[in-house]
Amino acid sequence: MLAACYGVDRLFQIGHVVFPASVACLVVLFLALLLAEQVLGEHRTRRLVACIEVPGGWSLRWISVFFTPSFVLLPLSPPIGVVEVFKMIAVFAPQGRLQTSHHRACRRNGRRDGRDPNDRSDPGRGRALGDTEPEPEPEPSYSLRPSQVHLADAAAPDSVDSTGTSTPTMPSDLPPQATLPPPRAKRWAVVIAANLDVVTYFWLFVLVGIPVYYSTGYAMPIQLTFSILTYFGALALPPTWRQFLHPVLVSALFTVLGIWVIGLTIGRDLDTTLREYKVGANYARVWNGTHQLPGAGDMFSTALDASIIALALPMYQYRRELKQHFAAIVIPNIVVSVASLFAYPSICFAIGITAERSLAFASRSLTLALAIPATANLGGDANTGAAVAIMSGIVGVLVGQRLLAMMKIPEDDYVTRGVTLGANSSAMATALLLRTDPRAAALSSLAMSLFGAITVLFTSIPPIANAVRSLVGL
Incomplete structure (x- = not known):
């Protein structure tokens, strides 16, 4: 996985493309698995996925710990005044509105075919690889009322004497047998x-x-x-x-x-x-021939790239949901990404945040791998961009589920939850959903990738980048 990511990164460097290779490999792996299913068949594709799941499953299981370097290195960021800190915190309030717009768009899309988006009986629901269609449970042929027969009466069969008369056998008064504790070695x-x-x-x-x-x-x-x-x-x-x-x-x-x-x-x-x-000597620089020894943060960032690529596995696993709800993912992401790109810098600059830090808020909902190039394209402060991107993920994980519950979003509405959390809180919310709702995590991965790709694409276009910079007086 890292070798493929390194190859894509080298191609991007040759072509002067500013885009994270890990996110590009995520999309490429997902499309490659879909193509393999059409060409090789589902059975052979399962065996291919089983091989990828060896490193991919491990990296997804520990994806949360790979985010820690971004917070560990926060003391190295330039100091920020107390007043400006509270202003930056206040900017996080519109995130609830963004989540509401995602929620409403998803629910409207779910009703277009007359089907409730929360319906658990959706025939297009994805299944885990290797699983078979569950058999319908037969109706029970026994009564559901509690039995009137006491255990003492059923302890032993009735005895029969020589005349053929049945006499009830009284249960023996035996002391209860205590369960033996497990051996010390087993404990x-x-x-x-x-x-x-x-x-x-x-x-x-x-x-x-x-x-x-x-x-x-x-x-x-x-x-x-x-x-x-x-x-x-x-x-x-x-x-x-x-x-x-x-x-x-x-x-x-x-x-x-x-x-x-x-x-x-x-x-x-x-x-x-x-x-x-963190000295910056990740796997790409080491393979490029650097003689600098990597730090702990470099090891985590290397594993994080593998985790982002491995997000293609749950996307493929629930590919039917992605196809069914594709419009609910694409339309809100395009609208909100364009709105965030122009709205956040204007709001931040209007309330007194510096121009460079205001530009960094344009990429606040992106995953860190995408927030850094987007902020650099706009000329924003890189340290602020990294901090607000990570904080968006943390805030989404801590309060996102509560906000969705306050808006009466059902827990089984995986479309709204996945798209909303993925677009607003990126990879950290996806890591949470991997444990709580894998179907929502698949939609969150696609929403995160699409939202970030649109933002990086728009910031790479000079007229659009100049228009955003003009909003903060640059």
């Missing part, structure tokens, strides 16, 4: 299996990270394992806490504090430690 096996990842990364931190760091000064092993351990700790929080304390935020906060303390032990300040965390 330890269950505990170790449940915490195998934590134990593995803990010993890598102790046996690899610490010796390498204090003997050579190379920080990647100790920072990488420490970041993963903090993420496991954040996942251990009670579910009610995680509704407000997102694991990515909690993990990033404790990662900054932890690697800061580790750096102080050998005389390195926070700025130096964070610059070691």
